[in-house]
Amino acid sequence: MKNKLLNFALIKFFLILGSSQAIANLSDGEWQPQIVEKMYILPPKQLDRVLNNDFRNSSLYLNLKTADDKIKSRYSKIDQLNKSIPQFKGDEQIELKHQVIVEKKEYITDMSERLKIKREHLLTKKRFFEKIKRKTLFQKGNQNFTTQSQFQASREKALQRSKKLDKKISNLLIGNNMSNNSKYFSEYQKTMLAMQKLETKIKSHPKFQENDLLLNSENKLESLNVFIDKLESELSVLALKEQVLTKMAKLVSLDAMELADSLQINISQGNEFKDVNDPTDSVNLFLN
């Protein structure tokens, strides 16, 4: 009897806490990407890889892993309890049902924590990519409008013009037997030849052909947009999962209510209450 009352009190307690704890504010750990600015020039795909490695070293990841482990163990516990309920009757069955409700409530709490950590992870990642996008846009803007870029353009033009003349200069120096007089040009030619070989090799490299993002800011922006869109869709999926979790919490609350009600019925059946202040209940006294 005492046991039943205790169970009833506990169920009522969890009933109150049940749904509110699904959106509880728990400490989730921290993740601040520790990526040096030099890496920002990497193509977004590689940057994502670096970012994921960085995340693995954070306390946020540690908490995510802990939450994952907790959820796994809770899931198997709930499954076991659900399977064993039909094998028992009476108080033991009620106790098992109570255990299931408690475990479900904990499962929802852990899952909510996990979703919160995941959201924080995705938001940090999104903020990071948006920062790089802003930088790329800024650089692109600079390239188009500053005087420095105008100078860069005229320098590029001059370099192209001069490169076209390299063969002519070489012929001129060899023809006039003056190649020894020009120290810089002969060294320059050697270096250019070596660089040309390297450039040909780089251009034929499969990874280079796969993405020319290092050189093309337009492509980099597009790729960053794809990444940000992907992260946004993942965040939307998380919002949907949170809705599922709210429904789960509601169901657990209803289960708890049902169990509480069934316990109350049992208590009132075992303890038929007579109100002596009511004359109709006291009639029997006068009939004897």
Added chain:
Amino acid sequence: MRNKIMLTLMMIMSMLSGVEAGTVENLERVRAKTITMMFDKNINESQRAEKIEKLKIKLLDMEKIVLNDSNLAKNPTNKTIKAFETFNFTFLVHSALEKDKPISINWLEDLGFTSDNLKRTQAYRK
């Protein structure tokens, strides 16, 4: 201790030494020398041709150095910007080679002193 003294001395020496000339300034010096040589009245034609030929190689090297100086892009001065904008006047050897003309003729033509223009000029009193 000795190292510290050496380091301090080196720092003082570096502070005292003059500002290092840039590649553009070096090119400008040789360019000016070449142009001066073109109009030097104290030498005959064969001497002029020989001297300009020697300066041409030096000028070519200097031009290549300026063209490939990546440091210039970092913080270009107005002089540097102007130098690259006026390619034909800055890079005399390159410009001359491009048009297959001698340096002096190419430079004068770029200034507007072509043979045709000079033939068409008339001397008259105002």
